[in-house]
Amino acid sequence: MKIDLAKINNFGRSPKSKTDPATENSVDSVVDEAEELARAERAQWGLRQVWTTRLLKAGIVAALGAGIVALILVVFGSSPTRSLTDNATEDTADVDTIGQAKAEDLARQFVVAWLQASRGNEQELDHFVSGKPSLPSAPLFAATDPAVASIDYEQKSRTYAVTVSVSVRAASDANAATVRRYFQVPVVVTEAGVRAAALPAEVAGPSTSIDVKLGYKYRVANHPIATSAHEFLSAMLTGNGEVARYLTPGVSIAPIVPAPYRSVAITDVYSSEDLSAASASAPLPDGDVVRLLVTAAQKVTEVDSVSGQYALTMTSRGGRWEVSAIDATPLYPPAAPRTPSSSTTAPSSITPSTGAPESASSDSGQVPASSESGQTPALSVPTAGEVPLFSPSGTDPHSSGR
Template sequence: MKLLRRKARRQQQDWPEDAVADAVETAPAATEQDASAAAEASGWKTSTTGLAGLARLARLGAWVLIASGPVIGVLALMGSSAPAQSAPKSAPAVKSNASTGPAGFAQLFVGAYLEAGEGSEEKLAPYYSGSVALTHPAGTRSALRTQAMDAREVSSGYWSVTVAVNIAAKSKKGGYSDAGVQYFRVAIQSTGEDKTSGYTAVSLPAQVAAPAALKLGDLGYPTSRGSGANDPASDTAASFLKAYIAGQGELDRYTSPGVHISPVVPTPYTSIKVTGVQDDSADGTSAKVPGDGKRRRLLITVDAQDKAGHSFPLTYALGLTARSGRWEVASLDDAPATASASTPSAAPDAQAPSAPSASATPSGSASPHSG
């Protein structure tokens, strides 16, 4: 080993300077080759040839996308326009059979029919296409008001309409007098495919009898108390109505706690007078206020007098509740109760929830409460 070392030192001393310089210049190249070899061994080598290949691959992909753009657009359009399998189909338009149109058309036709006369038959042309020859003078009758009372669809697109008319009849002297309310039945047919685009009368009107009126016995107030002068419930109702339409007193003095009713404004009357009281109580003679929570329905008729001294009859349906020895108005009903809907106040299910107590007042009077 020592002999080999001495030989190597002698060879190094014998190298020329040019050889040493060449060795120094080639050292970096050797280093780069070593680094490249190390990178290749570790799997992270990136050569110029590899980068060029990647660039060519990217350019190829871009051209593929550009070339396939129109095809993708067509496919997307077809996909958006095609109906989804789960999307529900739109429902067909529903044809309306409402009688509002035929009823209004019949009212106009009857009004024109009553006012037409000899020489003015053309006024009926918009409603009736048949031939008409009138012999009475035009304006002999006039329709003051018209109202459709009944409209029935006899068959598809074909209605029978009954019209009530308040008629003014012309006298021989030229003036008009009230001829009362008369009734005419008209046959109306639709002229459009949808049964609402137009109508026509298939014949002239037929005058008919008035419809049967409802019987008063259908109302749910079997007990009559006359003017109710000695009845605490009637007295509370009268005081309430004086405040409600005549501006006499405060409404909350006569209503149950939590009940809010606004008075009529401006005040239309100066005073009222009770002319009749009916209720749903089974005892028409009792004037005693029952225990808390008892309910009672009242139908009260009054004569209301205005500032000019004219009196007008009015009827109100009220619901009352007993509390602390007096009656209080619990509701101003939209309509009088019918016999089928009315329940006698003496029945157990007519009990109302107990209201907060208040100081008792003498029978037949009303005072402020703590509501």
């Protein structure tokens, strides 16, 4: 039996069709172009891979370099950028509280020792300053109660200019009048120690001639808000009552223990709002706020009392007035806008000189302390007094209705 190996090898294959030579050449050309295109794509892909690898290597090298630079900057204590923490640390470092305390202490001691020094006791001043100052044969002054009035610092010379106020009287007369005097002392503070650079120089004290304008425009009389303020102050200062019952919910004000006064009497009340007699029995809607300046006579003994003033924030709630705060500072009037015709002045209220505006009305129990003809500097700081610091008790003809 004869086996046809050619048939076996071609089993399952479709028989080749017979084509002419031209067709075979065309197919070969297409195959060659496809192969060339594939080789070109493979070459481009390889080139892209090479550049991608190079870029990755460059990025890694740059990151390593940045890390090394950052590490060096951290080690040597410098930074390319200033953070908020750095600024806060620098500001705190600028204030040498220890050096300032040393300068203040030496200046206080030095001024007292210098004022009371006499001939033969020069060694007492050697502790503070160099040189041999001329001293009197006997002490001329008795100095007490030294206090630092002001202090300035010069960075370049590391010198504190300390102004010390001290009570001074004649040493030879124990009954002589005591005068508050001011002395400036330059004090140098270094790591080695602290020392005065010169003897004390007497200077003028700070001026107290300025007047302060407050923003309370209306006098209050026979109004529930004044009653609430009185009951609150009485509970806080005398222990007569519970303080919490007069406070706005959420507010905490502790009574003074032990109570410093026997009783408290209200002598004057000013408010930021016009609380007319018509609204005396009807408080403002819940949540409305009124600022008060309350003057009180605080009884210390059976016959003597001292005046005190309290700036209070009152809030209406449930038909009554409650204390929301004891203000750290009183109410000041808002700054008036500047105008082309008057760049430094603006309308303001009048300044009462006896505790009540001149236009006080005893019928309504209110005082509109406003006179539009007055002028006051257009500044945000208080400049002219509208309400006196202390209102005399029993001398105001307009206070009889309270």
